[in-house]
Amino acid sequence: MTILHQKTHNPISCSFIEKCRKCARLAEFLDTVRIQYPAYHAKPVSAFGDLSAKLLIIGLAPGMHGANRTGRPFTGDFAGILLYQTLYKFGLASHATSVSVEDDLRLFQCRITNAVKCLPPANKPQPSEIRQCNTYLADEIADFIAHGGQGILALGNVAHQAGLMALGLKMKSFAFKHGARYHLPNGLRLYDSYHCSRYNTQTKRLTHEMFEQIIARICADLALIT
Numbered sequence: 001m002t003i004l005h006q007k008t009h010n011p012i013s014c015s016f017i018e019k020c021r022k023c024a025r026l027a028e029f030l031d032t033v034r035i036q037y038p039a040y041h042a043k044p045v046s047a048f049g050d051l052s053a054k055l056l057i058i059g060l061a062p063g064m065h066g067a068n069r070t071g072r073p074f075t076g077d078f079a080g081i082l083l084y085q086t087l088y089k090f091g092l093a094s095h096a097t098s099v100s101v102e103d104d105l106r107l108f109q110c111r112i113t114n115a116v117k118c119l120p121p122a123n124k125p126q127p128s129e130i131r132q133c134n135t136y137l138a139d140e141i142a143d144f145i146a147h148g149g150q151g152i153l154a155l156g157n158v159a160h161q162a163g164l165m166a167l168g169l170k171m172k173s174f175a176f177k178h179g180a181r182y183h184l185p186n187g188l189r190l191y192d193s194y195h196c197s198r199y200n201t202q203t204k205r206l207t208h209e210m211f212e213q214i215i216a217r218i219c220a221d222l223a224l225i226t
Contacts (some may be wrong), residue, residue, distance in 0.1 A: 011069065017117055017136055018043045022074055023129045026118040033068065033119065041071035044118050048072050049111030054150045054222050055092075056082075058159040060195060061116040061125055068119040069136070072101050073112040080196040082208060083155075086215050091225040109224050113140055115162035130162055138166035138195035145188070148224050152188060163190065178206075179207075179214065181221075191218055 021027035034042040045062045059079070062068040066077025073097040074080035087093035087110065094106040116125040116133045125133075141152070141163070154160035160176040167186065174182050180192040193214045194206040201207070218224065 010120055017046050020044050020117070020136075023118065024130050025126070026116075026120060026129060029121050030118060033064075037069070040069045042068060042119070043071070045071060045073060045114065046117070047111055047113035048075075049107035050109055051111070052147045053109055053111035053144065054148065055110040055153060055218060056144045056149055056151070056223060057110060057112045057155065058137070059112065059114045059115050059151045059155045060158050060164055061123065063123065064119055070100050072098065073114055075100065076096065078201075079196050082196040082201060082211055084204075086208075088226070089212065090215050090219050092215075092219075103121070109222075111144065113137065125158070130158065131165070134162055134165050137162055141166050145186070147198045148208075150189065151191060151218055153191045153193060153218060155193055156197075159195070160190075160192055163185045178210070181217070189221060 011050050030042050033040060045067045057115040058158070060065060063077040063079060066080060067073050067075055070076040080098050084093055084098045084105075085096045087107065088096040092108050092110045094108070098105050105216075108172050115131055117136060117139060118133075120129065141149075150200070153161050154176070157176040161171050164171050164174055167184065167188075169184065174184075174190065176192050178192055178194045184190055191214060193211060196202050196206060199205075204219060
């Protein structure tokens, strides 16, 4: 099967993830969203990007009118603007914008996923939902490592904690802090950044310069394309 638009983790896992209904609250919420917005993806959202990535970027969850609408992480909403602009600036994306799964955007040496694959009400997943979805993230990270992955960028504390949980590491040993860089026991490097959400960028908690500094450091550490 030919994989188009770098959409899938692989055809089997993509289909499996998109059919998941293990979290009743999230599954029922998506049922109502599909009724209200019949043209939306409104299913769990799979990872996107290079299957042989050196860098895995983990976000929080799909946004209502972003990934939940388009079916691609950080695509079609405000949070993706800074992310894809920066990836493009450093040679990790073919374009500076991500509009839909039908565009010809490609990522180079990086891959993007979320800690929670389904849209949560009010953009706030419950701890039990993060734990339930963590099995998928653990599989993604295991596959990432198997294909030569070297570093993880966590966008926000939820993504940071989910990544550590997926790796079976104690969270107290690796506290979240913007700009932090950890060398993990399995050889991976973990980088932290504030999430590139509308709130964080408009309040200047996260500026373009701050985020570019994080990506520049990762590119230097992992010898990524620049």
